[in-house]
Amino acid sequence: MLEQVSTRLGAALVVALGVCTLVFLLIHLVPGDPVEAMLGESAQPADRAALRASLGLDRPLAEQYRRYLSGLLRLDLGRSFQDQRPVSEILGERLPATLKLATAALLLALLLAVPLGVFAARRRGSPVDAGAMAFSLIGVSMPNFWLGPLLILVFSLWLGWTPVSGSDDPASLVLPAVTLGTALAAILARMVRASVLEVLGEDYIRTARAKGLSEPAVLWRHALRNAWLPVLTLIGMQLGGLLGGAVITETVFAWPGVGSLLVEAIQARDFPVVQGCVLLISLVYVLVNTLTDLAYAGVDPRVALR
């Protein structure tokens, strides 16, 4: 077990290093000169030289990479080009809002998807099932940059129930969480349904029924416990979509998280902040996925970690 855990952690570290390398290379993909892209064409040569030096772009690539990695170990992600503040400090201010939004969206998706998927599986072929599957298909196909404005139109502008944007009022979390969580709920509902259907065909379910257990006991205690496993894997895989979707959702609702920071930084051509945002969100994703894998092995002892 310990060996498996350390192997999994080792693999995660290799991936994390690869992520850091790719993010480091991002700034070198800027067409032409990144310094000119940041300062504009009319900048003074002295200003350009100063910025080039402060970004370390005047050094050989290998040395830039070494400096970048050693900076990362000290949580030094460089400084924002706009206000000279350390990128890590800015990210620290923005991360809690993103985590709050992503957690709310995940909880909402689970609260919606699990009952929906279970009922759809129980009443297979019924109108409930058809409705759940229609919801799933529409939810997956509904772009969040459209759902968000629609929700604002109906619930904020027409009904006046929730604030249009911002994050001060607790009610302001509702619409962004619904916007971000709907697609995940749609995918999960489908998976829960398929998983429960498969489990309900197993012999031990027949045994549980035969020994006279009530249907809810069979369903919630016996079936769902085993149906959980594929769903758990899927949640880990879909968290990337959730974190990526947060960029658009945060922008729609002016939610002050890392996602809206990324879009602001791109518009300002503030490349150190762009790199920092991508790095942070991706590393959070790697971390959560690693933890999901370990949890999976914890839930099901038969699972061997690769």
Add this chain to the structure above:
Amino acid sequence: MQRRLVRLLPFAVIGLWALTALLGPLLATAPDRIDLPRILATPSPGLPLGADDLGRPVLDRLLVGSRTSFVVGIGVVALSALVGSLIGAAAGFAGGWADLMIVRLIDVFLAFPGILLAIALAGILGPGLGNVIVALSVVGWVGYARLARAQVLSLKTRDHVGAARALGVQPPRLLLRHLLPLALAPLIVEATFGIAAAVIAEAGLSFLGLGVQPPTASWGSMIRDGVAYMLVAPHLVLAPGLAVMLVVLAVNLLGDRLRDRLDVRGAPG
């Protein structure tokens, strides 16, 4: 009757999408003509979907936008499926060090939330149709690579491959003629869902201002521009959003059906 309608619906929507993409620029007479007296005009017989904040006809812009999404959807899938399948199949076929390196590379790319990397790439490369296709393909190839590799790994020990090898067939030909055709079914299903993902992603990038350059219309940028006038002119947001959703829904339905037909197991990535 009703069943049959539902079965035909995705084909009708996809057909209409392809048709407007190919003919749209001919049909749309004035997608960029600014007409100030018509600003935010609501739908009327002469102006079926109303006009936007610059008085441009929404229907004409919707038609041009369908070309943007079609070009990106098809372009991204063609590029990323081709490159990804070849890389993945070659890795699975070669085995050893080359395979290990490519598996590591795939793992690293999968570690990024896809749309996040696409947003950063599109932001860094700058707006434009070509850059959108490049950014989404850089993110998209890994799915095909992983699938093709897994397929080739399981297929390469089959008897007919050994027979071809014994007959002296060279590895590139072996890969292209004897292995990839058998690996196609899951790749086709993945590519179908890939079109839906690319259409949403293109509209998302354009919504963030990272897609095609104005004044060229994209459904995503139409939604973004319309949000400011949502209360007085909701049609500016409703029309392009409905277009994105219908196309994505139709393509997803087609993907589901193909998956059942070709008997490919497993959820799309």
